[in-house]
Amino acid sequence: MTNFTATRAAFHMPEGVIYLDGNSLGPLPVAAEAAMARAMRDEWGEMLITGWNRAGWMAQPRDLGDRIARLIGAEAGHVVLGDTLSIKVYQALAAALHMRPDRRVILSDSGNFPSDLYMAEGLVRALDKGHELRVVTPEEVAGAITEEVAVTLLTEVDYRTGRLHDMTALTTRAHAAGAVAIWDLAHSAGALPVDVAGAGADFAVGCTYKYLNGGPGAPAFIYVAPRHAEAAFPALSGWLGHDAPFAFEPAYRAGAGIERMRVGTPPVLAMAALGAALDIWEGVDMPTLRARSIELSEMFIAEVEPACPMLRLASPRDPAKRGSQVSFRFDEGYAVIQALIARGVIGDFRAPDILRFGFTPLYLGTNEVRAAARHLTEVMAGRLWDRPEYRTRAAVT
Numbered sequence: 001m002t003n004f005t006a007t008r009a010a011f012h013m014p015e016g017v018i019y020l021d022g023n024s025l026g027p028l029p030v031a032a033e034a035a036m037a038r039a040m041r042d043e044w045g046e047m048l049i050t051g052w053n054r055a056g057w058m059a060q061p062r063d064l065g066d067r068i069a070r071l072i073g074a075e076a077g078h079v080v081l082g083d084t085l086s087i088k089v090y091q092a093l094a095a096a097l098h099m100r101p102d103r104r105v106i107l108s109d110s111g112n113f114p115s116d117l118y119m120a121e122g123l124v125r126a127l128d129k130g131h132e133l134r135v136v137t138p139e140e141v142a143g144a145i146t147e148e149v150a151v152t153l154l155t156e157v158d159y160r161t162g163r164l165h166d167m168t169a170l171t172t173r174a175h176a177a178g179a180v181a182i183w184d185l186a187h188s189a190g191a192l193p194v195d196v197a198g199a200g201a202d203f204a205v206g207c208t209y210k211y212l213n214g215g216p217g218a219p220a221f222i223y224v225a226p227r228h229a230e231a232a233f234p235a236l237s238g239w240l241g242h243d244a245p246f247a248f249e250p251a252y253r254a255g256a257g258i259e260r261m262r263v264g265t266p267p268v269l270a271m272a273a274l275g276a277a278l279d280i281w282e283g284v285d286m287p288t289l290r291a292r293s294i295e296l297s298e299m300f301i302a303e304v305e306p307a308c309p310m311l312r313l314a315s316p317r318d319p320a321k322r323g324s325q326v327s328f329r330f331d332e333g334y335a336v337i338q339a340l341i342a343r344g345v346i347g348d349f350r351a352p353d354i355l356r357f358g359f360t361p362l363y364l365g366t367n368e369v370r371a372a373a374r375h376l377t378e379v380m381a382g383r384l385w386d387r388p389e390y391r392t393r394a395a396v397t
């Protein structure tokens with residue numbers, strides 16, 4: 001069971017805001033403010049450099065990794081935090097390609113987040129061994145897993161449409177073809193139950209500032225399946241992934257297991273905020289969260305669709321095939337989102353025409369969902385989006 005009244009009270013929400021963008025940046029956990037102040041004052045301020053030992057800073061990427069492990073079905077001791085998700089994608093992909101030296105194809109899909117594809121492109125160029133990044137439509141992925149494929153690099157939940165890949169089926173298929181499976185959990189961790197170990201994933205990566213609410217720029221995570229942990233190739237061989245960082249040896253030796261996926265100095269202040277966010281997750285049962293997320297998103301679709309015939313549902317209609325977001329298509333989607341934000345309803349826009357709404361039961365209830373649907377209906381019915389001030393694009397959408 002999960003007490004959603006308690007989880008809601010654990011977040012700061014600005015007055016008058018209905019927040020449907022926790023899929024992009026989670027809100028501030030109330031306790032994060034004090035946790036960060038404590039880390040600054042009592043640890044950094046008072047302990048200075050001794051905080052690495054006395055406050056346990058050095059162990060935090062592993063400690064927090066274990067707390068995330070529970071949420072993604074990973075074995076304890078096989079998740080570590082650090083860097084950003086783009087970096088973790090690069091590391092996982094480099095390690096996976098190293099496991100299939102005789103193959104050249106990286107398979108991904110057009111629903112993947114561009115940064116994952118960009119990082120793959122960059123790695124292909126850096127390796128300069130003739131690898132190919134093959135991008136097919138999400139529907140074509142299963143059929144495209146051939147014996148040429150070295151690695152499948154897939155994001156479980158499509159950031160635009162919310163379409164959910166079948167992680168177990170595709171991983172099984174990848175393994176049957178002799179490929180290595182990497183899963184990006186950016187829109188899965190904290191959004192729905194995930195079982196990386198059960199699915200047989202070889203590597204998984206994700207970020208902590210979306211559904212996990214760790215704060216802007218919070219560190220990313222990486223999971224390496226235990227069966228690969230001692231052999232995984234560390235492409236970014238920084239000193240904190242060394243077997244003995246404080247021996248300051250002239251040459252790199254990979255650290256034990258998941259430690260080798262660390263790179264450099266961990267973001268201690270950011271981890272303080274993330275720790276407070278993960279405290280909230282301690283009381284959350286993922287199946288209960290999922291049921292509630294489906295209830296909220298189904299309610300939103302049921303209210304919006306009949307009232308807004310100009311919007312086309314971009315997400316799968318079957319909630320079992322969606323993550324925790326609902327998207328609609330509309331050519332003037334950017335202006336619609338701006339008009340909604342002016343009314344205190346925050347969703348976001350993803351080019352070219354996607355209006356995206358995240359449903360996060362930890363701090364959203366049925367009243368907010370109904371009110372958001374009403375605002376959207378008013379904006380659409382009254383063409384309130386059709387004003388010059390709503391069409392001017394900001395740098396960050």
Ligand SMILES: *Cc1c(COP(=O)(O)O)cnc(C)c1O
Nearest residue numbers: 084085086113115155184186207
């Ligand atoms: C949000 C997101 C990213 C962002 O990467 P950062 O390095 O954290 O900026 C990458 N990949 C996917 C699939 C995402 O959804």
